[in-house]
Amino acid sequence: MTPPTPRTRGEELLLARISAAAGRAHLGRRLATYAAAAYRPHGRNGLFRAIRYLPALVRYGRSDAARAGAGARLDLYERGMTVAVKGRIHVVRYDTTAVFPRRTRPPHDASGPGATRTYTLIDVDRKRIVLQGRPGHGDAEAWEREIRRAVTHAQLPPALAALDSGERIDFGDIWLTSERIGSGETSMPWSQVRRIGRGEEPVVITIDGKRHRLGPMVSNIPNPFVFWAVVERLRADGRSDRP
DSSP: OOOOOOOOHHHHHHHHHHHHHHHHTTOOSEEEEEEEEEEOOOSOOSOOOOOTTSSSOOOOOOOOSOOOOEEEEEEEESSEEEEEETTEEEEEETTTOOEEEEEEOOGGGTTSSOOEEEEEEEOTTSOEEEEEEOTTSTTHHHHHHHHHHHHHHHHHHHHHHHHHTTOOEEETTEEEOSSEEEETTEEEEGGGOOEEEOSSSEEEEEETTEEEEEEEEGGGSSSHHHHHHHHHHHHHHHHHTOO
């Protein structure tokens, strides 16, 4: 059995900084470490949005055009993660972050499996960090799956609790209550919603055979995996109320 390669002095110092940052944010026990490509987007284009049921204001601006990411180290903990890239350590808490997954496909690979998946996350300092991965390449599928699971686990219960107490929760331009789904001043009761389409398009709701556009592109919805979990719960409740 080949013995593990000893860490360099630089690696030891980086690990100490990561552990200290995770400790200050109370992320709990380290669960896994992955390699990824990451970068900090520049500029503040786009409209900043808030997710109302979170205890902190989460803001998001659309990132610049995709670029080659630098090598990064991802350390996943019980309650969050750290991203070490270009000497800086970003700390992300699962209960307060906003995640914007996006799939991009190069022109020469329009129908193949080579799509690049990017995850824009908001760290505890309200800074954006973008992770990049390709299915079947390295650890991307593992850390993508864990981010979705952990954020849903942290944010779904308080979202449902807020709805049960009569509050409204916002996912970007779309808002939800226990009785209605809407965007801006337009809304409809859950009991009338027959279908909600998913995909990289505006959210489309079918009511009595008619399709209605609602809100932005799905890729602009913060934490879409939480959004769809809440929608399924509310749709089920709406169906149970139908005569």
